[in-house]
Amino acid sequence: MEHTDINKSIDAFKSSLDKSKKIVGFTGAGISTESGIPDYRSKGGIWDKFQPVYFEEFVSDEKKRLLYWQRKQELWKDLSAASPNTGHMFLKRLYDEGKLAGLITQNIDGLHEKSGLAKELIVNLHGTNLEVACIDCGFTVPSEEVFEGLDLEDGVPVCRECGGLMKPATISFGQQLRSADLDRANDLARSCDMMIVVGSTLVVQPASSFPSIAKENGALLAIITLSETPLDCSADFVFHLKVEEFLRLL
Ligand SMILES: [Zn+2]
Numbered sequence: 251m252e253h254t255d256i257n258k259s260i261d262a263f264k265s266s267l268d269k270s271k272k273i274v275g276f277t278g279a280g281i282s283t284e285s286g287i288p289d290y291r292s293k294g295g296i297w298d299k300f301q302p303v304y305f306e307e308f309v310s311d312e313k314k315r316l317l318y319w320q321r322k323q324e325l326w327k328d329l330s331a332a333s334p335n336t337g338h339m340f341l342k343r344l345y346d347e348g349k350l351a352g353l354i355t356q357n358i359d360g361l362h363e364k365s366g367l368a369k370e371l372i373v374n375l376h377g378t379n380l381e382v383a384c385i386d387c388g389f390t391v392p393s394e395e396v397f398e399g400l401d402l403e404d405g406v407p408v409c410r411e412c413g414g415l416m417k418p419a420t421i422s423f424g425q426q427l428r429s430a431d432l433d434r435a436n437d438l439a440r441s442c443d444m445m446i447v448v449g450s451t452l453v454v455q456p457a458s459s460f461p462s463i464a465k466e467n468g469a470l471l472a473i474i475t476l477s478e479t480p481l482d483c484s485a486d487f488v489f490h491l492k493v494e495e496f497l498r499l500l
Pocket of ligand 1: 384385386387388389409410411412413414
């Protein structure tokens with residue numbers, strides 16, 4: 251795209267942003283890479299290198315359960331040290347201006363919570379690493395309580411309420427997305443007047459259906475993602491830029 255073209259698109263985006271009253275953000279791994287969180291699905295990412303532990307294996311196989319916790323313990327070191335970046339703060343600013351109706355994310359890093367967005371506005375489609383929950387009774391504790399001083403040689407954490415298995419509150423392979431979260435995301439997509447996709451390639455279903463639903467229900471759709479997406483042709487604004495680059499132009 252020519253330089254003047256992109257400036258024109260940025261201006262048009264700005265004026266739509268000003269007019270919008272109910273914006274919903276939709277974020278994927280690309281928004282967090284600047285915070286040092288790797289894109290797990292990309293080549294060389296964790297899921298490329300390691301065989302995933304399926305939920306069924308977590309429940310039935312002690313060795314797999316330990317392996318799962320060892321990986322989560324490694325990951326927690328990165329996650330607890332990570333801070334929100336300009337991309338997260340852009341959405342936080344919309345929230346401060348009273349324009350953000352909700353935020354749907356595919357990420358499990360908790361950086362939107364850390365940016366100061368109200369927890370009840372966030373739909374964590376794939377769960378969150380900020381909490382650890384009992385898979386039997388649902389008893390939940392903040393992750394730092396569990397990981398602080400965790401020694402897996404003593405065994406994996408169990409629920410202090412019912413003795414059941416504790417697991418970071420993310421959706422594992424072989425585990426269904428929570429229907430309450432899907433319903434909330436669906437409602438947000440249907441009721442917003444603008445959806446802004448940041449850092450998602452929109453290829454993972456059903457998460458990626460929400461931008462389509464928003465568009466079909468009359469919302470403007472903006473996509474800010476480095477690579478092409480299947481929805482580029484139907485979007486009102488498409489910026490194939492890194493988030494921070496886009497925000498510099500804005
Ligand atoms: Zn329990």
